[in-house]
Amino acid sequence: MFDIIVVGAGPAGLTAAIYGCRAGKSVLLIEKSGFGGQMTNSPKIENYPAFTSVSGTELADRMVEQVMAQGAEVEFAEANKISKTENGFLVETDNGSYFGDSVIIAVGAKHRRLGVPGEDALIGNGVSFCAVCDGAFFAGQEVCVIGGGNSALQEAIQLSENCSAVTVLQNLDRLTGEGKLIEAVLSSPKIKVIYGAAVTEFVGKGELSGVKYTVNGENLLLPVKGAFVAVGLIPEAGRFAEVIATDNYGCGIADEGCASSMEGIFIAGDCRTKTVRQVSTAIGDGACAALAACKYLENR
Ligand SMILES: Cc1cc2nc3c(=O)[nH]c(=O)nc-3n(C[C@H](O)[C@H](O)[C@H](O)COP(=O)(O)OP(=O)(O)OC[C@H]3O[C@@H](n4cnc5c(N)ncnc54)[C@H](O)[C@@H]3O)c2cc1C
Structure with missing residues (x-):
């Protein structure tokens, strides 16, 4: 039995583990793939305080070092189910089950990809999912945004502040976001x-040089070095909807202190309902969730 089980070892989960351990709690960190989460896909992070520029992998390595030094236990497994037991919670994974007095869900989110050639290879080298993160790299240049909903429109407006021109490639015959954004x-x-x-390919060797797309069967090429894909977010918290309340998008609903609808379960980072999804906000959530979990454990 652990005091706190943290599911997900992105910046939110890693921070929660640091705070939990430092408060003297036994912490198990469960991660399904690799430490660091989404930021490990970013070769350059320039908006994380104290680092003018740092690769996501290096930032993750430093966080992991700190977590290990604090004595958290780690299990590489995918958590599939969380259920309430008489005394706490059972977290079932594909490699065994674990009991915890409290649980912090920090499973992040995935940006929906287009699945076209060149996309995977050029992520972080011209293909991006985040104008706040990467827009500054394309200041003064022409970029494109793929999508036509609220996120795509927000990305386009934000990019237009510093880029010379923004082309929105929308596969439908209309924009689908809110009226004011449109x-x-x-x-x-x-x-x-x-x-x-309809985007068909991201072109470039090592870095993006253009986006191929079709309109009415005609093949066209947009020569841009920055393309922002904004076709939806897939939050990973939806699979735990049996124990926590989730919104229409599958994000876990939590209060400012990251408490979920289930006493003893906390939700941190990109997987919760929120508007800003960044490393710094995930870290803030991780700290809040762990401190809230400690308070819960002490008052129970
Ligand atoms: C390409 C890219 C570039 C970015 N650049 C920046 C930037 O420059 N600046 C910035 O501030 N932000 C940036 N971001 C956003 C930032 O990385 C995220 O906001 C942040 O990582 C969210 O942290 P998190 O811990 O909430 O979730 P995640 O980072 O998504 O981590 C969640 C972790 O949980 C694990 N997990 C998921 N489901 C399960 C499960 N069922 N069982 C066990 N483990 C599970 C995942 O494998 C993952 O490791 C970028 C994102 C991307 C994709």
């Missing part, structure tokens, strides 16, 4: 929308 996009002199545009 208005802002359509009235911006820097943003152009191409409707009925």
Whole structure:
């Protein structure tokens, strides 16, 4: 039996483990693939305080070192189910089951990919999922945004502040986001929308040089070095909807202190309902969730 079981070892989970251990609690960290989560896909992070520029892998390595030094136990397994027991919670994984007095869900989210050639190879080298993270790398240049919903429109507006031009490639014949965002996009002199545009390939060797797409069967190429894919987010918390309340997108609903609808379960990072998904906000959540879990354990 552990005091705290943390599911997911991205920045939120790693921070939760550090805070839990430092509060003298026994902590088990369960991770299904590799330490560090999404940030390990980023070769350059330039908005994390104290580092002018750092690779996501290096940042993750430093966090992991700190977690290990604090004495957290680690299990590499995929958590499939969390259920309430008489005294706490049972976390079932593909490699055994673990009991915890409390659980912190920090399983993050995945950006939906287009699944076209060149996408995987060029992520972090021109293909991005986050204007806040990577927009500054393309200041003064032309970029494109793929998608037409709220996230895509927000990305386009944000990019238009520093980029010379933004082309929105939308596969439908209309934009599907909120009216105000659509208005802002359509009235911006820097943003152009191409409707009925189906992206077929990201082109480039080592770095992006263009985006191939079709409109009405015609093959076209947009020569950009930055392409922002904004076609949806897949939060990983949805699979635990039996024990925690989730929103329509599958994000776990939590209060400011990261407490979920189930007493004793806390939700931290990108997998919870929130508007800003960054390393710094995930870390803030990890700290809040662990401290809230400690308080819960002490008052029970
Ligand atoms: C390409 C890219 C570049 C980015 N660049 C920046 C940047 O420059 N600056 C910035 O601030 N942010 C950046 N971000 C965003 C940032 O990485 C995320 O906001 C942050 O990683 C969220 O942390 P998290 O711990 O909540 O989730 P994640 O990082 O998603 O970590 C969740 C972890 O949980 C694990 N997991 C999931 N399900 C299970 C399960 N069932 N059982 C066990 N383990 C599970 C996953 O394998 C993963 O390791 C970037 C993201 C991407 C994809």
